[in-house]
Amino acid sequence: MYEVKATQGGSGRFELGESEVRAAQQHAGNDRWRLLMVTNALTPGRMDIRMLPNPYAKRGRGRYREEGGSLRFSHQL
Template sequence: MFEVKATRGEGGEIELGTSEVAAAQRYAGSDRWRILVVTSVLDPDAVRVRVLPNPFGPRGRGRYREEGGALRFSYRV
C-alpha cells in the first residue's frame, strides 16, 4: 500500500491525516505501507518520485522528524 503525496518544490515535508497515521501504525511491523512523494509536480523536467518507508516502521526510524505535531513530518533522503 502506498500513500501518495505531491509537492510543487523539491519536497522535504509531508503531512499525514488521521486515517493515514492509523494505517501507517497498523502496518508498522511490515513493509506493506509506504509513502510515495512526487516532487516538483508542476515541472515535467524536474519531477521525481521518491519511495519513503513507513515513519512508524523500523526503516523509518531516525529518518523523520515531527514538525509542529504528530501529523507533519520532515524527511531526509
C-alpha cells in the same frame, strides 16, 4: 497500500491525516504500507518520485522529524 504525497517544489515536508497515521502505525511491522513522495510535481523536467519507508516502521525511525505535532513530518532527500 501506497500513500502518495506531492509537492510543487523540492521540499521534503508532508502531512499525514488521521486515517493515514492509523494505517501507517497498523502496518509498521510489515511492508504493506508505503509512502511515495513526488517532488516538483508541476515541473515535468524536474519531477522526482521516491519510495520512502513508513515513518512508524523500524526502517523509518530516525529518517523523519515530526514538525508541528504528530501528523506533520519532513525528510531528507
